[in-house]
Ligand SMILES: O=C(O)CCC(=O)C(=O)O
């Protein structure tokens with residue numbers, strides 16, 4: 001096979017062709033891994049995967065880690081989580097909205113996630129796009145003064161869905177006591193150095209930190225002002241890419257260490273059915 005990657009945005013995102021992810025030689029894998037680190041988000045269309053095959057792709061990247069909420073695991077392959085707004089025998093097929101706000105997966109867990117990958121099973125004619133933002137580009141765009149100000153700062157992150165825990169869509173409403181205990185508030189660096197590329201990126205996320213305690217050892221007023229400034233900066237369109245799925249059979253892989261992402265499934269009308277498989281690999285402690 002000959003792997004080709006075409007860059008789709010200024011600083012990140014590539015579409016990869018010429019590869020069958022289930023039949024990669026060592027050489028193909030090396031090429032794929034290199035373009036992944038260079039582009040941070042890969043789109044690989046025209047794949048034909050079962051949940052087992054998809055799980056196998058995850059294992060090439062690292063140790064597949066199950067989602068801290070177990071309710072929507074694939075019935076036969078629990079490493080694979082179901083994202084879906086479909087129902088079967090009156091029961092939801094998967095989690096309806098896996099995060100219609102800017103975040104990085106498992107950033108609230110002691111060990112975060114390196115890769116997350118999705119595989120499209122059913123895609124509506126419109127809606128359900130996935131947004132990405134390049135947080136290395138966002139960090140690099142700061143002045144040297146701002147970089148000096150934020151380097152070394154830490155913040156408190158906490159796994160949560162909305163401010164309102166009684167909201168029926170809130171994760172708090174369907175997490176078990178044990179799952180809640182496993183997701184306590186946690187300290188994180190505002191700037192993270194990528195363990196494989198050595199590049200720095202912002203590692204604080206608008207959707208995960210809102211309502212949480214803020215920056216460690218900083219007055220609340222100052223912390224809130226700084227977070228608001230960071231969030232405004234990093235959510236500018238110039239750092240973003242909007243991915244339109246187009247149809248089934250596409251693998252999407254992103255690097256949680258240097259990009260954030262956002263689903264748009266909160267706005268998806270119930271007649272627009274969207275079903276995907278999801279896998280995440282275990283990362284280190286930032
Ligand atoms: O549904 C999407 O577009 C993205 C969902 C998401 O945030 C995730 O799977 O981690």
Ligand SMILES: [Fe+2]
Nearest residue numbers: 098099104105
């Ligand atoms: Fe996510």
